[in-house]
Amino acid sequence: MIALLMRDLRLAMRAGGGFGLGLAFFLIVTVMVPLSVGPQAALLGSIAPGVLWLGALLACLLSLDRLLALDWEDGSLDLLATAPLPLEATVSIKALAHWITTGLPLVLAAPVLGVLLNLPVPGFKWVLVSLLLGTPALSVIGTFGAALTVGLKRGGLLMSLLVMPLYMPTLIFGAEVARRGAISMEVQTPLLMLAGISAASIALLPFASAAVLRINLR
Amino acid sequence: MSIWEYANPKKFITTTERVIPALWVASAICIVVGLIWGFFFTGDEVRQGATVKIIYLHVPSAMLAINIWVMMLATSLVWLIRRHHVSALAARAAAPVGMVMTLIALVTGAIWGQPTWGTWWVWDPRLTSFLILFLFYLGYMALWEAIEDADTAADLTSFLCLVGSVFALLSRYAVNFWNQGLHQGASIMRTAAVTGTDTEEKVNNIYFYPLMLCIVGFVLLFLALLFYRTGTEIRSRRIKALLARERVMA
Numbered sequence: 001m002i003a004l005l006m007r008d009l010r011l012a013m014r015a016g017g018g019f020g021l022g023l024a025f026f027l028i029v030t031v032m033v034p035l036s037v038g039p040q041a042a043l044l045g046s047i048a049p050g051v052l053w054l055g056a057l058l059a060c061l062l063s064l065d066r067l068l069a070l071d072w073e074d075g076s077l078d079l080l081a082t083a084p085l086p087l088e089a090t091v092s093i094k095a096l097a098h099w100i101t102t103g104l105p106l107v108l109a110a111p112v113l114g115v116l117l118n119l120p121v122p123g124f125k126w127v128l129v130s131l132l133l134g135t136p137a138l139s140v141i142g143t144f145g146a147a148l149t150v151g152l153k154r155g156g157l158l159m160s161l162l163v164m165p166l167y168m169p170t171l172i173f174g175a176e177v178a179r180r181g182a183i184s185m186e187v188q189t190p191l192l193m194l195a196g197i198s199a200a201s202i203a204l205l206p207f208a209s210a211a212v213l214r215i216n217l218r
Numbered sequence: 219m220s221i222w223e224y225a226n227p228k229k230f231i232t233t234t235e236r237v238i239p240a241l242w243v244a245s246a247i248c249i250v251v252g253l254i255w256g257f258f259f260t261g262d263e264v265r266q267g268a269t270v271k272i273i274y275l276h277v278p279s280a281m282l283a284i285n286i287w288v289m290m291l292a293t294s295l296v297w298l299i300r301r302h303h304v305s306a307l308a309a310r311a312a313a314p315v316g317m318v319m320t321l322i323a324l325v326t327g328a329i330w331g332q333p334t335w336g337t338w339w340v341w342d343p344r345l346t347s348f349l350i351l352f353l354f355y356l357g358y359m360a361l362w363e364a365i366e367d368a369d370t371a372a373d374l375t376s377f378l379c380l381v382g383s384v385f386a387l388l389s390r391y392a393v394n395f396w397n398q399g400l401h402q403g404a405s406i407m408r409t410a411a412v413t414g415t416d417t418e419e420k421v422n423n424i425y426f427y428p429l430m431l432c433i434v435g436f437v438l439l440f441l442a443l444l445f446y447r448t449g450t451e452i453r454s455r456r457i458k459a460l461l462a463r464e465r466v467m468a
Binding site: 144148149151152155158161162164165166168169172173176189190193197205208211212215216218 | 350353354356357360361364365370373374377378380381382385386388389391392393395396
């Protein structure tokens with residue numbers, strides 16, 4: 001398992017940077033927002049938590065098609081499926097590798113981009129916390145979407161259409177935590193819900209992803 | 219005699235073909251009578267005026283929009299567990315109907331909301347979750363279209379339906395939490411009204427009967443469409459098989 005994780009991480013680092021692309025996209029989205037809605041500090045501050053969440057979500061979504069497609073194309077996915085490691089574990093590891101290379105950098109970059117958007121001071125902590133709790137769910141749900149569409153030639157757009165609705169609960173609770181945190185409101189309820197969604201997704205969705213992948217591989 | 223007999227495509231088609239005309243006629247009668255009764259023979263509501271009458275389209279379509287998804291969930295499960303092709307095809311046939319019902323509910327809601335709430339659209343939990351449901355239908359249908367192999371498509375869409383149901387339900391509660399609603403609660407059947415502890419209003423009887431007729435009509439219409447479309451799916455599947463066989467022969 002660890003070997004697989006290391007392999008995926010190394011591949012992501014070397015092959016055109018899964019790291020860099022997601023982060024760069026996040027940065028660009030964040031820069032585009034003031035350009036499109038205007039530079040008023042008060043307005044930016046009030047929408048900053050939502051913009052950061054949406055940007056992170058989109059960056060996550062864009063990197064999903066690399067998650068399984070590359071292994072599918074060169075046949076290593078077939079090898080992994082026949083390996084002694086259960087496919088459920090394989091997809092979990094894949095999701096973890098995706099989170100480390102995409103989710104975690106996004107989480108760490110969010111406070112920096114928050115400065116650009118004039119995020120209120122109490123918001124920094126909660127944006128960080130909510131993204132830290134929410135991005136694993138995004139990775140795991142995304143893995144399910146990637147597994148669904150892995151056999152398709154131009155699956156990218158379809159995958160976005162499939163994954164976006166599944167992202168909605170996570171986005172709603174995550175952005176709500178950040179929004180409430182930014183205006184110093186009580187955040188416990190959405191925070192617990194967000195953590196619950198993440199925990200349940202991590203625990204259950206790998207089974208669905210593996211089942212779907214088996215169908216695609218047969 | 220069990221329901222699984224109809225898992226045989228031939229049996230399914232011969233049986234449904236016999237009931238489909240009756241279903242068309244019955245649903246047409248119910249909807250026409252219900253709408254005419256509702257539009258012309260019930261008075262205007264005190265506060266809403268004539269706008270209340272959109273209820274005869276809005277409520278049945280909204281009920282079906284949700285229940286068709288539930289039906290798709292059930293048939294998907296049947297497909298995954300018992301591998302009856304008719305079941306998978308029924309789910310496929312139902313999806314576009316469900317999507318259109320969702321659209322009707324959204325559009326009639328908007329038309330009603332304009333004079334009543336003063337706006338075409340608000341980000342109210344019910345409205346939002348219906349929009350999300352609409353997106354789920356879109357994704358489900360797109361996945362069916364995208365995959366060439368029929369059994370793979372049936373398997374994958376079934377899993378999407380299963381996982382999607384959980385997330386659709388989650389979204390429902392999430393949006394409830396996210397914004398306080400403007401939309402009134404369900405008011406057709408109230409258990410509290412029966413026990414007499416209800417302080418809220420129930421739909422008045424003069425609106426209730428034509429509404430019931432419309433709901434029955436919509437359900438019958440859905441059944442007719444479902445049987446008809448499933449039959450079409452079965453036949454197109456059969457044509458594909460025949461063509462493939464011919465190609466092998468030639």
